[in-house]
Amino acid sequence: MGKLAKWLRILGFDTFYDPGGSTKKNMDSGGKNRILLTRTERVRDGKMPQECIFITSNNPFEQLRQVIDTLGIIYTDTHPFSRCIRCNTRIQPVDKDCVRGNVPDFIWQTRDSFQICGRCRRIYWPGSHTERSHDIIMRLFDRYDSR
Numbered sequence: 786m787g788k789l790a791k792w793l794r795i796l797g798f799d800t801f802y803d804p805g806g807s808t809k810k811n812m813d814s815g816g817k818n819r820i821l822l823t824r825t826e827r828v829r830d831g832k833m834p835q836e837c838i839f840i841t842s843n844n845p846f847e848q849l850r851q852v853i854d855t856l857g858i859i860y861t862d863t864h865p866f867s868r869c870i871r872c873n874t875r876i877q878p879v880d881k882d883c884v885r886g887n888v889p890d891f892i893w894q895t896r897d898s899f900q901i902c903g904r905c906r907r908i909y910w911p912g913s914h915t916e917r918s919h920d921i922i923m924r925l926f927d928r929y930d931s932r
């Protein structure tokens with residue numbers, strides 16, 4: 786589920802992930818418009834205060850596909866690479882000079898645009914979490930044919 790949460794963030798979805806929290810607590814802290822993704826069988830029979838998807842697969846990619854299929858998410862609903870995958874905060878463009886010394890030298894020399902997470906200060910750049918991810922997203926939404 787940690788990988789699923791990471792992928793939902795990569796796609797730009799506001800994703801709250803608390804592996805140690807109880808299901809009840811997660812539902813309460815989620816807020817009205819959140820959808821609960823759970824692997825806890827027990828929840829299925831309980832009274833659900835909000836929309837809930839019971840995740841069946843162990844495979845993160847299949848889990849992601851299940852969420853997308855169930856919610857009818859299409860490619861244009863997503864905002865890939867707009868959130869920090871570590872803490873879920875929206876990332877912002879940052880001046881190249883500001884990140885010098887905080888990214889590997891060869892990255893600083895070869896990239897012109899950088900983004901930063903305002904909360905945990907993690908720095909992103911084209912390719913930092915996009916190369917392989919882009920392929921997977923395209924595969925997920927069957928986008929290869931329409932290019």
Ligand SMILES: [Zn+2]
Binds near residue numbers: 869902903904906907
């Ligand atoms: Zn962050």
